[in-house]
Amino acid sequence: MSTTSTEEEKTSHESGETLLEVNDLKTYYEDGGLLSSNPVKAVDGVSFSIERGETLGLVGESGCGKSTLGRTLMRLEEATAGEVKLDGTDITTLSGADLKQFRNDVQMVFQDPDSSLNERMTVGEIIREPLDVHDWKTPKERRQRVRELLETVGLQEEHYYRYPHQFSGGQRQRIGIARALALEPEFIILDEPVSALDVSVQAKILNLLEDLQNEFGLTYLFIAHDLAVVKHICDRVAVMYLGNIMEIGPADEMFESPANPYTHALLSSIPEPNPTAERDRITLRGTPPSPRDPPAGCPFSTRCPVKIRPEQYRTLDDDLWERIEVFREVLRERSRAEPSLSDRVRDLLGRETHQAGMDETLTELFGGLDVPADVMDHLREAADYAENDDEDAARTYLREEFGSICDRERPDQLGVGDRGRLSLCHRHDEEYEEPATVFETLVQ
Amino acid sequence: MVLLGVELGAILQVVGAIAGVVVNLLPGDPGAAAVSSLQESLKGIPTLVSRDFIPNQGYWDGSQWVGTFLGLSPAAAWAVRVTVVYAYAFAVLGWLWNGYNRYRRYYRRVDWTPRDDVVNRFRGHTWGQFGLIITITFVVMAVFAPALGPTTMEENILQPYDYEVSYWDDESQSVQTVLVGEANLGSGSQGAGDENVAPMTYDDFGRFHPFGTATNGKDLFTQVVFGARISLTIATVAMGIAGIIGLSLAMLTAYYKGLADLAIVLASDSIQALPVIMVLILMLVIFQNTWVRELYDGAVLIILIFSLVYWPFIWRSIRGPAFQVSEQDWIDAAKSFGQTPGQVMRKHMAPYVFSYMLIYASLSLGGIIISVAGLSYLGLGITAPTPEWGRLIADGQQYVASPSWHISLLPGVLITLVVTGLNAFGDGIRDAIDPQADTGDEAAATGGGA
């Protein structure tokens, strides 16, 4: 690989210096037209920092807001609130020449190599474009730089005059990487750079990214939807759920002993390379709630397997408790769903719409279980509300009765261990048992 | 005044220059002669391909033809000239095509581009090629109108009383001269046997009429070729303006989305809700006696109205593709390194939408040509005496069932042929661009108009 001497000098980065600092960043969208007042809270108050030369992994299921976070850092989306400081400058308010300078320092590699390269341009033109935009040196030097970049990312000079169509997915991704490198940025956001590629190619691209990082002293934000990929390349990992960072900390430590219940669940979904190792799969019930209407307390409270129970229900049978949570989930789903056409018709005809459904639901959920009378009363009460098409009242009722601190209060990021790990969970409070302990009892 | 569209002039400059080069490459005399005519032609390019070089207006002096090319009969001389004009035009195009192929094979640094595939697919599309040939024929007819007519606009149609024609008078057995205007009076086609000059015949004054004469004795073919010029100019300029408006708006709405889009949707919907032909008629009547109406025999007004009425159709038909391309990651990539919105639209969006616009435009050109003819037919379009196909049809209508059927029928057939050709061409481009494209419904549905 060819490099210039200035690039080599950069390699010796001083670690420990903060490059990027994000404080309580929020990105909300209004995408439901002009009338909707309830924005999608894609990123809902996120704080973290990245050190120079570091790789921070950002993982989460699709729809958790990780891509939006990346795009907000890139200024492709406007932040609703909070600040993003790059080298001490808040970039959310930049404009004009400052914004252009910022575009020089931060680049992005996109997920889909089919869509990220304009297929009507030659590879040379594609990689050159950032240089042209920023008037980098002379056109001749630009062409020379593009040739060097092609070699840097493992392609050949003669690919300059080819079109993206003539390349494989992995090669296209290399072109995208070359384009991101063109302006010698300090910080690169990698938005799932390998998830669209074959497994065999993934490793090669990951190696390339690591080599480039060492060579040019780059700082990465590596967005991914599974932890397995992140494991190899990241120094630290942030786990995102419903617009929040649930846990952030050193990668090795987090993989060894996850602190946050959500991280537990996410890790258990990685196929275990060693089948004899016992780690039970935790299957999460239901789907994440709508980001338009996130839970009032902990973002994970609707699905958390180790959610804190109110005092009086601590001793309740685990299965029954689980069913109660499922019942709440059912109600939530129902209030989210528009009434179906047949429901409306039945409504107009004066027939019962939900009632039959509610009774059935109760029987189905609690039929085979031994339900204490007082619990059953509460459930019936809630079912009554739902029968009258007032799911919200039913939900409130259940929340008051069966809800705990997890439903009511948004947890803080609490420190775990001594290497700066933070986890968003009430259970790290002294008052409660640690998630890990509870998981152990659950598994037995 | 004859409408000499600016853009046609420009095309001609190019065509003329290239023609000169080609002729230079040919061995022998015709080359030299043509090149000298090229020198003059920089002033009067449309007459370049040799009215003077291959004259067909002569007279019979009792023993031979005088004043015609090589002493041929006027009909033969005219045929030679038409052949030469078309041979010229197709030779030039063939030469350009060959040049493109050579460039592609030997000189271009890129050995494959996405556009190559489009070209290759079009090569295998017979229907589209048929359309292309018809279209070229029509364009050549418009461009070389002055050289194609057996007589000139000036002499035969605009100022017939300023010119004379010599002819062989059978009775006196001598060559007589007569004013063109008077000759015209004696050679009109009015349906009756002796009041008719049929296609491919001579009139009493020894003048050859490939398409016969009109009711007033003026040469029909001359009017048809100049009519082609007017129709083509109106259609392309109007489509060009509408295309520029439509494309720019599509770029803006796809890039900024939201309110910009909503505003344009409202504007275009209101325009599209208007019945096109009604608007045209209304506007033409309103402007009947104003100076705008006078500009280029009314063509400018027609062009303006058509562009205003057609841009929403264009915008509508490319809005979808524009939105699709605006969702591509490469747009975000360009924004992320600070590309300006204008450049993003131009480099990263417009090329993907342009081809769709081309399809739509070629399909709508026919519609405009028909509409213009329709308006002239109603007496609202291009003002007389500037020839227009629709008016020719109207003039000859009452004689359709008589020996003078040619006055209406020939222009009518030509319109049908041209519109079919343009549609075929549009189909060809569509299939070439997007082999899987399922429909062109939206575009094809508006091909009509009058």
Ligand code: SF4
């Ligand atoms: S705060 Fe409660 S609901 Fe949230 S992760 Fe911790 S235990 Fe689960």
